[in-house]
Amino acid sequence: MASNGNGQVAMKGNGLKKITTSEKQKYNKDNGGICQDMSAPTVKAQTIDELHSLQKKKSAPTTPINGTQAPFSPISDQERQKQQLQSISASLASLTRETGPKVVKGDPANKVQPTKVHHHHHVEAPTISVSDSSLKFTHVLYNLSPAELYEQAIKYEKGSFITSTGALATLSGAKTGRAPRDKRVVRDDVTGEELWWGKGSPNIEMDEHTFMVNRERAVDYLNSLDKVFVNDQFLNWDPENRIKVRIVSARAYHSLFMHNMCIRPTPEELEDFGTPDFTIYNAGQFPCNRYTHYMTSSTSIDLNLARREMVILGTQYAGEMKKGLFSVMHYLMPKRQILSLHSGCNMGKDGDVALFFGLSGTGKTTLSTDPNRYLIGDDEHCWTETGVSNIEGGCYAKCIDLAREKEPDIWNAIKFGTVLENVVFDEHTREVDYADRSVTENTRASYPIEFIPNAKIPCVGPHPKNVILLACDAFGVLPPVSKLNLPQTMYHFISGYTALVAGTEDGVKEPRATFSACFGAAFIMLHPTKYAAMLAEKMQKHGATGWLVNTGWSGGSYGSGSRIKLAYTRKIIDAIHSGSLLKAKYVKTQVFGLEIPTEVEGVPSEILDPMNTWSNKQAYKDTLLKLAGLFKNNFATFTDHKIGKDNKLTEEILAAGPNF
Numbered sequence: 307m308a309s310n311g312n313g314q315v316a317m318k319g320n321g322l323k324k325i326t327t328s329e330k331q332k333y334n335k336d337n338g339g340i341c342q343d344m345s346a347p348t349v350k351a352q353t354i355d356e357l358h359s360l361q362k363k364k365s366a367p368t369t370p371i372n373g374t375q376a377p378f379s380p381i382s383d384q385e386r387q388k389q390q391l392q393s394i395s396a397s398l399a400s401l402t403r404e405t406g407p408k409v410v411k412g413d414p415a416n417k418v419q420p421t422k423v424h425h426h427h428h429v430e431a432p433t434i435s436v437s438d439s440s441l442k443f444t445h446v447l448y449n450l451s452p453a454e455l456y457e458q459a460i461k462y463e464k465g466s467f468i469t470s471t472g473a474l475a476t477l478s479g480a481k482t483g484r485a486p487r488d489k490r491v492v493r494d495d496v497t498g499e500e501l502w503w504g505k506g507s508p509n510i511e512m513d514e515h516t517f518m519v520n521r522e523r524a525v526d527y528l529n530s531l532d533k534v535f536v537n538d539q540f541l542n543w544d545p546e547n548r549i550k551v552r553i554v555s556a557r558a559y560h561s562l563f564m565h566n567m568c569i570r571p572t573p574e575e576l577e578d579f580g581t582p583d584f585t586i587y588n589a590g591q592f593p594c595n596r597y598t599h600y601m602t603s604s605t606s607i608d609l610n611l612a613r614r615e616m617v618i619l620g621t622q623y624a625g626e627m628k629k630g631l632f633s634v635m636h637y638l639m640p641k642r643q644i645l646s647l648h649s650g651c652n653m654g655k656d657g658d659v660a661l662f663f664g665l666s667g668t669g670k671t672t673l674s675t676d677p678n679r680y681l682i683g684d685d686e687h688c689w690t691e692t693g694v695s696n697i698e699g700g701c702y703a704k705c706i707d708l709a710r711e712k713e714p715d716i717w718n719a720i721k722f723g724t725v726l727e728n729v730v731f732d733e734h735t736r737e738v739d740y741a742d743r744s745v746t747e748n749t750r751a752s753y754p755i756e757f758i759p760n761a762k763i764p765c766v767g768p769h770p771k772n773v774i775l776l777a778c779d780a781f782g783v784l785p786p787v788s789k790l791n792l793p794q795t796m797y798h799f800i801s802g803y804t805a806l807v808a809g810t811e812d813g814v815k816e817p818r819a820t821f822s823a824c825f826g827a828a829f830i831m832l833h834p835t836k837y838a839a840m841l842a843e844k845m846q847k848h849g850a851t852g853w854l855v856n857t858g859w860s861g862g863s864y865g866s867g868s869r870i871k872l873a874y875t876r877k878i879i880d881a882i883h884s885g886s887l888l889k890a891k892y893v894k895t896q897v898f899g900l901e902i903p904t905e906v907e908g909v910p911s912e913i914l915d916p917m918n919t920w921s922n923k924q925a926y927k928d929t930l931l932k933l934a935g936l937f938k939n940n941f942a943t944f945t946d947h948k949i950g951k952d953n954k955l956t957e958e959i960l961a962a963g964p965n966f
């Protein structure tokens with residue numbers, strides 16, 4: 307039944323509902339006592355168009371508009387606008403035609419005539435051949451707000467929906483995870499010397515020319531569209547080492563994702579943005595050409611450090627952009643003696659900082675998001691002479707089996723503004739079923755860091771006190787927690803171990819061990835020992851303690867045991883933060899030589915030594931030795947490398963591995 311807001315609904319004889327207003331209803335005596343409902347005054351507009359034009363108010367300018375310039379403002383707003391369009395046109399320039407596209411701001415769907423048109427020339431040379439593409443405008447949707455991006459996504463991108471909590475559900479297409487085998491890095495004289503190439507390295511080479519072929523393919527594709535999205539944002543909360551990034555993309559989904567993941571500039575910062583330090587061309591819907599040299603599939607993610615550009619073809623998985631930029635930081639920061647870290651980071655009330663290293667799915671995001679601590683960041687950080695800083699402006703949480711009780715802060719962050727990738731929801735209520743794996747196991751939520759109530763803004767902190775290495779050991783033989791000395795910390799940092807269950811495939815019973823140097827081999831650019839040496843130096847200098855935490859299996863391998871309860875892992879982490887675990891009694895394990903506490907508050911003591919939890923002791927021993935063998939094999943590639951200036955440390959690290 308319809309109601310008038312006062313809860314009064316009356317019926318007339320003919321059955322039609324008559325809605326009456328309250329006693330506050332006024333009678334206008336001047337017009338003969340005819341009842342007029344004054345609680346809903348009429349609009350001022352004379353026409354529908356006028357009414358609609360009233361709806362949207364112009365955004366407030368951040369600096370005085372022309373004529374009322376601030377006395378020291380070097381350039382006018384108009385000039386600044388022009389420079390901005392020139393910069394975007396230069397970004398989108400086809401390098402074979404040596405001229406940028408005609409760039410115009412705004413949605414082509416809006417009937418209003420474009421106000422600014424600019425045709426940017428790289429070089430002052432006459433255009434030799436004019437093709438249709440150079441006659442066409444490139445419409446740019448520049449740093450749109452989340453609300454505008456929602457509208458764009460819902461209107462134009464199939465698979466975009468608003469969930470019951472207000473998040474934007476999207477589909478990333480055929481690819482639902484990163485494609486490390488399709489990543490290429492331009493090898494030139496400089497990078498040939500500087501980067502890590504060869505066995506174990508994530509850097510698969512391509513030449514400069516092939517990069518340009520793919521760049522041209524992406525740029526032409528983007529310019530052929532009705533419109534492109536451009537995000538100008540920052541990386542790194544450390545103001546001295548902030549990097550300006552531009553992301554050109556074809557989907558509102560990608561634009562909103564990067565809006566969330568990078569640091570969002572204030573309107574003032576945006577005005578003075580200037581030329582970006584790094585540009586991503588995301589033409590993910592369009593494949594690369596398999597006849598192009600170096601291409602082994604229709605997907606290619608290409609990094610050119612000299613040009614400071616990245617090109618994405620053939621994958622729409624948004625995580626590719628954030629992790630691509632992370633690779634760039636892994637190159638730029640060490641050049642400045644800054645250590646880049648694939649880690650989560652949080653800080654206690656007393657200013658004690660903890661780093662959480664670990665491969666995908668080991669718990670960086672889950673464990674750094676802690677209601678009792680300030681969140682500095684969930685995934686990518688820098689450690690400088692003065693402390694730590696988050697590289698990003700947002701978090702990227704896994705959502706598979708997400709439960710409100712276990713991860714309340716992440717649950718509550720999934721609201722308006724959050725991008726929810728590849729989840730399944732009820733077609734009517736739009737309630738998400740986080741247990742549903744129909745699209746992928748890798749369902750994700752991307753949200754600005756301030757969606758976590760106790761985020762530390764700005765996302766910086768003092769030097770870390772604890773360095774926690776997370777491993778999800780699906781073999782079930784690593785202890786839930788062990789205290790590491792420095793050589794052990796380095797050994798496990800360089801090893802970068804985790805073992806995950808092999809996914810949903812039938813018949814796969816064995817966990818699969820993964821070793822990924824520095825817990826991020828897919829993103830590091832230099833040899834792992836470079837990062838390891840910096841970490842050792844910093845941990846030593848600042849007296850940080852290393853810990854190895856197994857967030858994986860207990861009571862047997864995958865299949866017979868089960869994953870350690872998140873509640874227990876949280877108790878272990880609490881004891882590390884509070885310092886109480888430092889005071890515990892320790893015993894040393896066989897083979898790996900790990901120091902394990904005999905007691906941790908809130909955790910059953912019998913699970914602290916994994917041997918106790920296995921009913922078949924022989925099976926435990928066999929599995930332990932098997933894992934130790936895998937560690938040994940993996941580390942063989944590093945044995946002829948020196949770590950830091952100190953040969954003694956190198957020897958100690960080599961001795962810190964399993965002994966059997």
Ligand SMILES: Nc1ncnc2c1ncn2[C@@H]1O[C@H](COP(=O)(O)OP(=O)(O)O)[C@@H](O)[C@H]1O
Nearest residue numbers: 666667668669670671672704857870871872875
């Ligand atoms: N004991 C545990 N410790 C940490 N995470 C756990 C544990 N048990 C289950 N999980 C789940 O494992 C996943 C960890 O993923 P996440 O924190 O996103 O990893 P990362 O950020 O390192 O990629 C989450 O889905 C979390 O709910």
Ligand SMILES: C=C(OP(=O)(O)O)C(=O)O
Nearest residue numbers: 484625629665666667702
């Ligand atoms: C974004 C990613 O990182 P993580 O799984 O560590 O959150 C990824 O691997 O795609």
Ligand SMILES: [Ca+2]
Nearest residue numbers: 367368369383
């Ligand atoms: Ca202004």
Ligand SMILES: [Mn+2]
Nearest residue numbers: 670671685702
């Ligand atoms: Mn994460």
